[in-house]
Amino acid sequence: MIDNQNLQIRDPFVLPAAEQGIYYLYGSTDSNIWGRGTGFNVYTGKDLEHWEGPFPVFRPEADFYAERNFWAPEVYAYGQGYIMFATFRRKDNDLLGTAVLTAPQPLGPFKPHSEGPVTPQDWSSLDGTLYVDAGNQPWMIFCHEWQQTGDGEVCAMRLTEDLKSAMGEPVTLFRASEAPWTTPFVSARYPDQINYVTDGPYLFRSAEGVLYLLWASFINNRYALGIVRSASGEITGPWIHQPEALYQNDGGHAMVFETFDGKLMLAIHTPNQTPEERPIFLELEEAGGEMRMKGC
Numbered sequence: 001m002i003d004n005q006n007l008q009i010r011d012p013f014v015l016p017a018a019e020q021g022i023y024y025l026y027g028s029t030d031s032n033i034w035g036r037g038t039g040f041n042v043y044t045g046k047d048l049e050h051w052e053g054p055f056p057v058f059r060p061e062a063d064f065y066a067e068r069n070f071w072a073p074e075v076y077a078y079g080q081g082y083i084m085f086a087t088f089r090r091k092d093n094d095l096l097g098t099a100v101l102t103a104p105q106p107l108g109p110f111k112p113h114s115e116g117p118v119t120p121q122d123w124s125s126l127d128g129t130l131y132v133d134a135g136n137q138p139w140m141i142f143c144h145e146w147q148q149t150g151d152g153e154v155c156a157m158r159l160t161e162d163l164k165s166a167m168g169e170p171v172t173l174f175r176a177s178e179a180p181w182t183t184p185f186v187s188a189r190y191p192d193q194i195n196y197v198t199d200g201p202y203l204f205r206s207a208e209g210v211l212y213l214l215w216a217s218f219i220n221n222r223y224a225l226g227i228v229r230s231a232s233g234e235i236t237g238p239w240i241h242q243p244e245a246l247y248q249n250d251g252g253h254a255m256v257f258e259t260f261d262g263k264l265m266l267a268i269h270t271p272n273q274t275p276e277e278r279p280i281f282l283e284l285e286e287a288g289g290e291m292r293m294k295g296c
Contacts, residue, residue, distance in 0.1 A: 002051050004279050007043070011072040011127075011200060011253045012267045012279040014048075015106055018260055021046055024106045026073045026084075029054060031275060037070030040086065042107065048259070048281050057108030058084070058101060065116050066090055072127045072200065072253070075106060083163060084110045085140070087126040090117065097121070098128030098142055100163045114164045119157070124148040127253070130163075131156075131203045131235060138163060139235055141173070141213070143198040147190060152176040152198030154215055156235050171236065173213070179226055179241045182217045200253030206264075206286050209233065214266075216252030219245060223272035225252040227291055242290055247282075256284065266293075 009027035016023050022044050029041040041054035058073070060066070066088035073086040084101040097117025101110040119125035119142055128142040138159045146152035157170040176182050176196035185195040199216040206212060211230040218224060225247040228239040247254070251270030259265050264284045269277040283294040 002043070002053070003049055004051075004281075007051060007279060008275050008277060009043075009279050010269045010274075010277045012269055013072075013074045013255050014257045014265075014267050015075050015077075016257055016260065017106065021260065023048060024075065025051060025279065026057070026075055027269070027279070028071045028073070030070060033071060033274060034069070036068055037066065037088070040070065040073045040084075040110070042075075048265070055107055057103070057106075058086070058110040064112070065092070069096065071096075074129055074255070076130055078130075078163070082106055082110075083113065083130070085128045085130060087128065088117070093121070095122070095124045096126045096145060097123070098125060098140065118159065118164070118166055120166075120170065125155075127200045129202050129255075133235055140166075141201045141203060141235075142170075143201060143215075144170075144172075146176065146185070146195050146197045147187075150190075150193045151196045152217075154198050154201050154213070173235075173237055174228065174239050174241075176217050179217065179228075180243050181219060181224070181226060181241075181245045183219050183221075185218045186221055202255040203235075204256045206291065208286055210286070210289075211235070212291055213239065214246070214254045214256065216254070219248060222248070223250045223252045223270075224248045225254050225268060229291075246291065246293070251280065 012027045025043040039059040042057045043051035043053035045051040069089035071087040081104045097119040100114040102113040103110040124145040128140045131139045144153040154173045155170040158167040176198045197217045202214045224245040227246045251268045254268040266282045285294040
């Protein structure tokens, strides 16, 4: 048994299984997530504080197309089983991309489903998340990385029903610099370009029917979480930024889930420095047409 204060994990993603009374907690679980990838683990718990595990849910075969930067697994019930969206750095072109894996159960084992990344082959893309619209059309929402574009983008791309490939070209929903709260990210590796980061998108619809999108960036080189809402209620927007970051205390890459007692809960990691990152869970509420931390 391990508690949140002693659990190193980035990009936490919670899959509630109400019929079992169990929360499955996935995330970037390599001790050095910037280096060689081991795979992904899951933890199981009943109270969002104490966890059993880790249990391995993905380990790459010897011929797997990536060996570094195994990031941001998200797991959903889909069709007759479970699918995982996860980001890997390709060996052939050294670019990041999000691929799709499948498993018969939340504990895995997850196996490759798509032929490598579903995101564009010549883009550095990461943090793909699943959205299914009112017409049952699946989409992947992902980030076109700031290291390649300077001004990071959040993009949407239609997928085939089996989630194995894209249908058409991606569309840009917004760029990081369009948010009123972001500031340029100072990078020693890219000193000659103005950098605005997009990271970790996640969509959810509120009890009021509003379509929200969480995403992360930086304020004065400190990790922060933003939120936008779709004016049309559709994935294509237009997207309206809340003027202030939702969370500014060096945390981000968030997702939202409902607890077994009906609370709307935000999962993020904080701080943003390896190996200190830990999962935290904060209750959300909708008030005055905006989403905020409950009690704030």
